Amino acid sequence: MLQTALHEVHVAAGAQMVDFNGWHMPMRYSGIKDEHLRVRQAVGLFDLGHMGxxxxxxxxxxxxxxxxxxxxxxxxxxxxxxxxxxxxxxxxxxxxxxxxxxxxxxxxxxxxxxxxxxxxxxxxxxxxxxxxxxxRTLDFAMIAVQGPRALATLGALTATDLGDIGYYHARRGQVAGHGALISRTGYTGEDGFELYVDAPSARLVWDALMEGGSAHGVLPVGLGARDTLRLEAAMPLYGHELGLEVDPLSAGLGFAVKLDSSEFLGREALRRIRSAGPARRLVCLVLDSKRVAREGFVVLHEGQAVGRVTSGTHGPTLERNIAMAYVPSGLARVGTRLQVDIRGEAVGVQVVKRPFYKRESA
Amino acid sequence: MNPPKRSPRPENLRYRETHEWLRVEGAEAVVGITDFAVEHLSDLVHLQLPRTGARFRAGEVFGEVESVKAVSELYAPVDGEVMAVNGELPDDLDRLARDPFGEGWMVRLRMADPAQARSLLGASDYESHARE
Missing domain, CATH: 3.30.70.1400 (Aminomethyltransferase beta-barrel domains)
Structure with a gap:
């Protein structure tokens, strides 16, 4: 199995490790809910060395x-x-x-x-x-620093003016004395940064962030909370909301598809989908039940199967169970009542506005 | 990271391989799930327990416990009828995480055949099973 440059750190910290697409990665350290809430309230560190x-x-x-x-x-x-x-x-x-x-x-x-x-x-x-x-996947480490205290945590370790880096912008600089590409991006719904550093520097940068971040309450965060965070922010995950049989317009990603100003492979097919209107759409669902609707569970409307859950979890910030699913466009309107079949029980769900969670300053 | 806060595993319990424990009290028995199960599941979000009066055969599903990542069924360790349910537990899952052998008990059964309890694992056999 592949290991990131930070693998030893996770094992030494006692993280629960799992196989994730061929990488031996931390699923959780202190607990998914704990790590999730820390990112929402303070700051969390993520090893993203598996990303291509x-x-x-x-x-x-x-x-x-x-x-x-x-x-x-x-x-x-x-x-x-x-x-x-x-x-x-x-x-x-x-x-x-x-x-x-x-x-x-x-x-x-x-x-x-x-x-x-x-x-x-x-x-x-x-x-x-x-x-x-x-x-260059194996040459670089990738570390995300996410949460309302991310700027303060990282800011103490770099001379780069982080406040000057806009959302979805990046700048080259030094972090704890190591060259880094500092990018204001993330996959949590919080403010934060993603750092690309040479693999041999990874351990030192991670340790510096953990040490400097302790005053801000930093916790290392595993893939479990990465998933609950992105799902509350209704960000799609490939293999779940996205795949070869899915087009980006049905997935609600039209903001990233420029059919008029750009020319690219697939444009004609997507133009046809746009003019006809997508037959189904990705929706955000909030459950009436404390049971969790998981991937693959059938979505029902008046007793008929109309779609499937693509991701589902307990949302620790919302304290509600949430899911995303593809349903026919006619059933995608906010407020629509549907059901999800949870092991034989038809649990009531409601289509809600996307995303489930949006930070106040965003 | 933080060492898990847990009560010590009592010596006088019997266990199923599926991580339920059973404490015999005369013809009755109290049932719950072990510290190992609680730690392994982690991040509990939902617990479904049966009603008083429900009857189960050994190995039948009497409830389910769900975490952020997964759902697990709960299996009756012996044949019996549910005499009492820890009704507050589903609303206070921290209690289950904190004290699985005490305040985290789930159901009290009247055993149909108390001899069945002897076929369950003892503490040391469970310990080695859980470590596998």
Missing amino acids: RLEVRGPGREALVRSLVTNDLSDMAQGQARYALLCREDGGVLDDLVVYRLEEIVFVVCNASNRERVVDWFCGHLSGQRAWVED
């Missing part, structure tokens, strides 16, 4: 990426980041990405589960583009 990190290089790098992803990258400044989808010709989602425009590279962050697929997809479309792709 690719560099697209060469004079044709921007043309290559722009020809393949759904968002318009043409107006991006140096250091800017943008969320985008990688689609097949039929509009099915190959992966969701964060794309950075940096000095001499386009830096692409993809899901661990799709890393080889994304590399292959880029490489399969290189012809005539004067660009190439380097998989």
Whole structure:
């Protein structure tokens, strides 16, 4: 199994470790709810070394990426980041990405589960583009610092003016004396940063953040709370809300699909879906029950199966059980009453506004 | 990280391999789940217990406990009828996490055949099973 540069830290801390897409990763340290609430109220540290990190290089790098992803990258400044989808010709989602425009590279962050697929997809479309792709996943560590105290925690370890880095922007700097790309991005619904550092520096940067962050109540956070945090923020996860059989418009990701200003693979299929209107939509559901609606459970309307849960959990901030599911567009309106079959019991659910959780200052 | 806060595992209990414990009191028995089960599940969100008067055969499902990550069924260690239920427990799952062998008890059964309890695991056998 693959290990990140911080693997020893997790094992030494007594984290419960799991296999996550071939990586041996921490599921939880002190407890999912505890870690979740700490990120909402203070600050948490995440090892994201499993995420795929690719560099697209060469004079044709921007043309290559722009020809393949759904968002318009043409107006991006140096250091800017943008969320985008990688689609097949039929509009099915190959992966969701964060794309950075940096000095001499386009830096692409993809899901661990799709890393080889994304590399292959880029490489399969290189012809005539004067660009190439380097998989740098194992060379860099990736550490997320997330929560309302993230800025104070990280700010004490860097001379970079963090307040000056806008959301979805990144800047090169030093963290605890180690070179880092400091990015104001995240997957929790909180303010925070994601740091890319050379793998040999990972341990020192992590330890410095833990030590400096102790005054702010920092906790290390595992994949369990990463999932509950992103789900409260209604951020999709590939393999659950996204997949080859799903298009980004049905998933409610139209903000990252620029069908008029950008030309990319899959655009024609997505234009057809836009003009017809998606047949089904991803909705946010709040349950009436204390039982949890889990992935794959059937969504019912008047006794008929109309969809399936893609992710479901207990939302520790909301203190409610929540789920996301695809349902026919006619049943996707906020306030619609549906049921989920939880081991034979039809539990009442209500479609609510997306996201479930939004931080006050956002 | 923080060492788990838990009461010591009592010596006089019998156990199922599925991590339920049973404390024999004459013809009756108190049933709960072990510290190991509670720690392993972690982050409890829901507990469903049977009603007083319900009857179960050994190995039948008498309830379920759900955590953020998973749901687990609860299995009756012996045949019996539910005489009492810890009705406050589903609303105070911290009590189960804190004191699984005491305040975290789940049901009191009248055993149909008290001899069945002897076929359950003893403390040391359970200990080695849980460590596997």
